[in-house]
Amino acid sequence: MPPSYVVLLAFGIGIIAGLRSLTAPAVVAWAAQRGWLNVHGTSLSFMGSTAAVAIFTILAVVELVTDQLPSTPARTKSSSSRGRANNFTVRMLV
Secondary structure, three states, X not given: OOHHHHXXXXXXXXXXXXXOOOHHHHHHHHHHHHOOOXXXXXXXXXXXXXXXXXXXXXXXHXXXXXXXXXXXXXXXXXXXXXXXXXXXXXXXXX
């Protein structure tokens, strides 16, 4: 992969990571599985597996749906980080 593509991919992952916390790992897993990122022989080689792609994609979709629920507090509230984490955990367990 040309260096300009690597920089562009890293920039895109950074933008996505700022939008949703679980979307970036899902994008990295997809990129690793498709061969866009070479993670073979590293500690992140599991990211290229089909199981990792499925798990991170499902978690990203669950996060997106959970954020859209009316019971989810706004991000601008002072205690929203703790409330959002608790809400996400409860939704994952149910």
